[in-house]
Amino acid sequence: MPFFPPVTLRPDVREHLRNTFTNEELVATVGEEVASQEFEALLSSLSHPPSFTCVRVNTHLAPRSHVQELLHHELTKQCGCHGDDASLVPVPHPQLPDVLLLPIIGPRCVSVLGSEVVVGAQCGSAVLRGAHVFAPGILSAPKSLQVGDAVCVFSDVEGKCTRGAKSFGGQKVFLGNGVCEMGRHDVFCSGNTPRGLAVRMTERLYATPCFDRVLPHLVFLQNLPSVLVGHVLDPRPGECVLDMCAAPGGKTTHIATLMQNQGLVVALDKISSKVERLRETASCLQLDCIRAFCYNSIQAASSLSQPSASSLSQPSASSPTQPSASSPTQPSASSLSQASASSLSQASASSPTQPSASSPTQPSASSPTQPSASSPTQPPASSPTQPSASSLSQPSASSPTQPSASSLSQASASSPTQPSASSPTQPSASSPTQPSASSLSQPSASSPTQPSASSLSQASASSPTQQNPEQDSDLASGPPFPEEAFDRVLLDAPCSGLGQRPNMATSSSLKEIRSYQPLQRKLLHTAVRLLKRGGVLVYSTCTVTLAENEEQVAWALRTFPCLSLQPQEPHLGEQGMLGAGLSHDQRALLQRFRPRLRGGGTTEGHAPTPRLHEANSDTIGFFIAKFMKS
Numbered sequence: 134m135p136f137f138p139p140v141t142l143r144p145d146v147r148e149h150l151r152n153t154f155t156n157e158e159l160v161a162t163v164g165e166e167v168a169s170q171e172f173e174a175l176l177s178s179l180s181h182p183p184s185f186t187c188v189r190v191n192t193h194l195a196p197r198s199h200v201q202e203l204l205h206h207e208l209t210k211q212c213g214c215h216g217d218d219a220s221l222v223p224v225p226h227p228q229l230p231d232v233l234l235l236p237i238i239g240p241r242c243v244s245v246l247g248s249e250v251v252v253g254a255q256c257g258s259a260v261l262r263g264a265h266v267f268a269p270g271i272l273s274a275p276k277s278l279q280v281g282d283a284v285c286v287f288s289d290v291e292g293k294c295t296r297g298a299k300s301f302g303g304q305k306v307f308l309g310n311g312v313c314e315m316g317r318h319d320v321f322c323s324g325n326t327p328r329g330l331a332v333r334m335t336e337r338l339y340a341t342p343c344f345d346r347v348l349p350h351l352v353f354l355q356n357l358p359s360v361l362v363g364h365v366l367d368p369r370p371g372e373c374v375l376d377m378c379a380a381p382g383g384k385t386t387h388i389a390t391l392m393q394n395q396g397l398v399v400a401l402d403k404i405s406s407k408v409e410r411l412r413e414t415a416s417c418l419q420l421d422c423i424r425a426f427c428y429n430s431i432q433a434a435s436s437l438s439q440p441s442a443s444s445l446s447q448p449s450a451s452s453p454t455q456p457s458a459s460s461p462t463q464p465s466a467s468s469l470s471q472a473s474a475s476s477l478s479q480a481s482a483s484s485p486t487q488p489s490a491s492s493p494t495q496p497s498a499s500s501p502t503q504p505s506a507s508s509p510t511q512p513p514a515s516s517p518t519q520p521s522a523s524s525l526s527q528p529s530a531s532s533p534t535q536p537s538a539s540s541l542s543q544a545s546a547s548s549p550t551q552p553s554a555s556s557p558t559q560p561s562a563s564s565p566t567q568p569s570a571s572s573l574s575q576p577s578a579s580s581p582t583q584p585s586a587s588s589l590s591q592a593s594a595s596s597p598t599q600q601n602p603e604q605d606s607d608l609a610s611g612p613p614f615p616e617e618a619f620d621r622v623l624l625d626a627p628c629s630g631l632g633q634r635p636n637m638a639t640s641s642s643l644k645e646i647r648s649y650q651p652l653q654r655k656l657l658h659t660a661v662r663l664l665k666r667g668g669v670l671v672y673s674t675c676t677v678t679l680a681e682n683e684e685q686v687a688w689a690l691r692t693f694p695c696l697s698l699q700p701q702e703p704h705l706g707e708q709g710m711l712g713a714g715l716s717h718d719q720r721a722l723l724q725r726f727r728p729r730l731r732g733g734g735t736t737e738g739h740a741p742t743p744r745l746h747e748a749n750s751d752t753i754g755f756f757i758a759k760f761m762k763s
């Protein structure tokens with residue numbers, strides 16, 4: 134049974150989604166009633182957290198089994214709990230060799246205690262996934278609130294609570310109890326924008342640990358389908374891989390890890406502050422094969438390179454014109470040719486004058502699926518690895534569940550429900566509880582970073598031509614790039630983010646939601662141009678719309694005859710949704726994650742622990758397509 138009300142959407146957005154989920158092709162197959170029920174179930178599941186917290190292990194530095202033990206130890210120490218508390222016991226994912234899962238247990242019977250503090254919906258989402266409450270997240274608090282007071286924390290559901298209110302009678306949901314670290318005056322009246330931890334959560338509706346400063350260079354919090362993307366892309370050591378929309382860097386760092394830090398991963402993002410954080414994350418995880426640049430990826434293919442047969446796009450009415458290539462502010466080639474960890478922090482190709490990729494209807498930089506740059510109100514020291522409830526007081530467009538890879542010095546507003554594991558304050562490698570970086574740098578026999586036998590056996594079929602070292606260093610110097618330069622391209626596209634969980638309310642307008650399809654097509658054009666023949670392109674989104682997922686696949690197959698859909702390994706999601714005119718076989722090659730609430734509710738005051746098999750279905754909404762270019 135759903136515990137929270139379904140996610141609040143604008144009425145026209147809800148109607149638009151309902152039409153998508155009851156489209157003609159779908160209704161003709163499953164019937165109107167089933168389609169409608171599934172749509173309502175989807176909205177209910179979105180407001181609830183998934184069944185598991187997914188932790189990706191940095192297998193570049195340590196094997197999963199080792200991190201499993203360390204993590205259990207660290208979490209129990211931090212929580213001051215018994216080691217047998219199920220929410221603190223990491224369990225290996227059966228199919229993903231670098232993933233540990235921790236059950237999120239709830240909703241539990243928790244009594245409402247103390248004075249009432251109301252937080253914004255995004256802050257509430259972060260709290261449901263383990264965060265404490267930071268000052269900017271608080272909307273309402275009683276007049277007399279003092280440090281040390283016991284409080285009950287509620288989340289505003291409809292965005293109606295005004296900041297600074299003393300009480301709130303609107304629709305809200307209970308999240309748990311905590312203790313104040315700040316009084317009302319510090320939160321609302323101190324003259325400056327509030328910063329820092331305001332309420333330390335002590336008893337949560339959903340039991341899940343806080344990952345603040347927990348093994349920052351060994352674990353990375355990432356939603357399960359996002360980790361899957363790296364495996365589906367299947368990068369090999371020594372290859373050149375382009376991550377076109379890379380920040381905060383969850384997938385970039387995973388790709389580099391799977392490549393055993395050998396080869397080149399070029400990461401582009403159009404927001405410079407995010408690129409800086411990505412570099413910090415790469416450095417924290419000791420992955421020095423990553424080169425990150427602030428760049429509009431639509432323009433990442435050099436206009437000097439001849440449009441070859443590779444970019445075999447058919448001019449179509451819907452195909453946007455190719456943007457001009459290079460920006461006057463592009464980084465100099467020479468500045469970035471040395472592959473050293475230190476160069477990561479200096480290799481700033483960032484340009485404040487970078488042209489925006491936004492289409493006319495494109496929301497601003499802080500689009501709903503994108504982590505915005507860290508809130509300036511967030512102190513560097515606050516919860517570096519935890520999704521900060523802090524920066525979440527404003528229903529910004531930032532993605533509520535998008536993992537913040539970076540957040541090295543700042544908890545990101547953008548990742549309210551997905552904490553980042555990285556921290557600049559990480560313990561040294563020689564810390565007694567940490568394996569030394571050097572001792573662990575060799576992948577063990579069981580290391581998931583080793584290409585599997587099966588993947589190796591296919592290598593000749595799918596592995597593009599051998600890279601030329603000279604070209605490697607050209608690519609390392611940054612965009613724009615010549616055509617057909619990369620062995621693999623990941624387009625983890627900016628999207629409407631409607632698959633994020635938990636999400637109590639989305640303020641996105643229909644116009645905003647519709648603006649992503651043309652933007653994604655422009656990015657796909659560049660992706661195809663930059664991919665080698667025989668190379669692999671993975672397209673992914675964290676949204677549930679047909680327009681940004683199956684319709685994009687159908688469009689790409691029509692527009693680029695050189696592209697063909699490929700099987701994905703492992704295949705954990707459902708097949709693609711009906712409604713975009715794809716064949717059964719084509720849909721079977723896609724992975725769609727449609728959030729589903731697990732069954733079972735609170736029994737005699739005890740919430741059941743989720744079962745492992747639910748980890749693959751009770752996830753955020755997500756979509757993955759894998760293409761090869763011939």
Ligand SMILES: C[S@@+](CC[C@H](N)C(=O)[O-])C[C@H]1O[C@@H](n2cnc3c(N)ncnc32)[C@H](O)[C@@H]1O
Nearest residue numbers: 378379381382383384402403429430490625627
């Ligand atoms: C879904 S997020 C990427 C998440 C990232 N792949 C990860 O796993 O951590 C989309 C990103 O695309 C970036 N973006 C949007 N439009 C872009 C463009 N034209 N060029 C480059 N980056 C862009 C946004 O700044 C945002 O960080």
